[in-house]
Amino acid sequence: MAAQQAIEGLRELAGAGLTAENVFRRADELLRALLGYDAVCWHSADPATGLVTSVLSDDLSLMGFEDAVRLEVWADDPATFPSIRRSGVRAETLSRATKGQLADSARFRELIGPGGFGDELRAVFDAHGGMWGCAAFMRSADRGPYLARQREFADLAARHLGNALRACHVPPAAGDVRREAAEQGGPGEESPAVVVLGPANRPLAISGPAEELLGRLADPSRTSLGVPTAFAVAAEQARRVARGQVVPQSKIRVQDSAGRWYVLHGSALKGGSEGEVTVVAAPATPADAMPLYLSAYGLTAREQEVALLLVRGYDTRDVSRLLAMKPYTVQDHLKSVFAKAGVASRRELVARIMLGGGTA
Known part of the structure; x- marks a missing residue:
């Protein structure tokens, strides 16, 4: 009965008009007792690539968060978020992935175990072709591994959380877009923001436009980085490229609190100190943003x-x-598209997508 009530509560989050942070906090209230975890890290993600773009945790100190970012990008580890997503399931435990040998995981050896935790359960929140977030649930070492039924319940819960997070990314109403454009000069006039990061992903130099953008993209939880998680992940991706390693996608898309999408791209500095990276953040072009808006509306493929x-x-x-x-x-599909996007004509649909939520 409690599990069914929790699932109903998660299902309702998609229509509650919440921010991603509020979705995570409400999900924590619904899931903690049922999954039996003692700490959790919630993450938003670039829906196109699944790369982590933010962190929220009320349970953990994030003063060494640069190590977590490094392991997430570099470690060839069991039960990573990308590997879970590729596997066709939405949730996996470290104990199952390592066949009970937790020490086989670099993540366990360097972060989870030293933190006093044992098993970890990870879940990815996919919906309508996008990965909108993910989470890592940790339990104290003395509680033993997660049970199969808990992993299966997390898999079911993840589907509803994917829908809830997708709904958070629906473009704002036209009036909100126009008001934001008036206050900030409009997305077309915004200059790219440039940040230079050192080896530990702490800022060494920031361009004028970057300071304000960093504030709008800040993580819900304070970390040791000094920049939003998305910038650190972009930097680590750039370092992989500089080492000649293949990355599935070098750019990261992230949405600010006003519903605008930005594209982050990192590049290693030539002639600078080793490990220094420049990350440039620019307003997303229509080509970058359109698929994200369409997915956020809940359109089928x-x-x-x-x-x-x-x-x-x-x-x-x-x-x-x-x-x-x-x-x-085609007409049937059009009717469904218009209904989901909240428009009445093709002209409105085009304007809504091209303006990131506004209508002509």
Whole structure:
């Protein structure tokens, strides 16, 4: 009964109009007793790549968070967030992934074990083709490993948390977009922000526009980094590239509190001190932002294909031909797209996506 009530509570979060931070805090209230964890780290993520972009934890000291970022990007470890996502499940425990040999994990040896914890349960929050967040749940060493039923319950809960976090990224209403644009000069006039990070991902130099943006992208929990988590992850990705290692995606997308998307890209400095990296953050172009907005609206993969063609100027006949659909099927998809995006016409849909929530 308690588990069912918790699932119902998680399902309701998608329609509650909450921020990601509030979703995480409410989820903690619903899940802590049922999963039996003693500490948790909640993370937002770039929905396109799954790379972590923020951290929230009321249980842990994050004064050595640079080590956690390093391990997350570099360590070839069991039960990482990307490997869980690729496996087709939404939750995995370290004890199961290591067959009970927790010390096989660098993450356990360097962070979890020294912190007094034993098993770790990780979950990824996917919905409509995007990974909107993830979490790591840790329990005291004397409590033993997580049970199979707890992992299975976390897998179910993760699906609803994915929907709740996706809903947090729906573009704001037109009035909110216009007000933000008036206050901050509009996304088209915003200069790129530049931050130089040292080997421990602490800032060495910050451009004028960066200081204000760093505040808007700040983590819910204070860390030892001095910059938002997204900047540190972008820097570590750049260091991997500089070492000749392949990364699936070198840029990171992150949304600010006003609903605007930014793209972060890191590059190792040539001729500078070893480990120094420049991270540039710029407003997302329509090409970067459109798929994120469409996914945030909860469109299916097919609906996203239809919407993208419409935004690019194709008419119904073109869409029908390009996607090998009957015209009436295209119209059915259009009706669903308009309903989910809260618009009444193609013109409104195009304006809403291109303006990041506004309408013409």
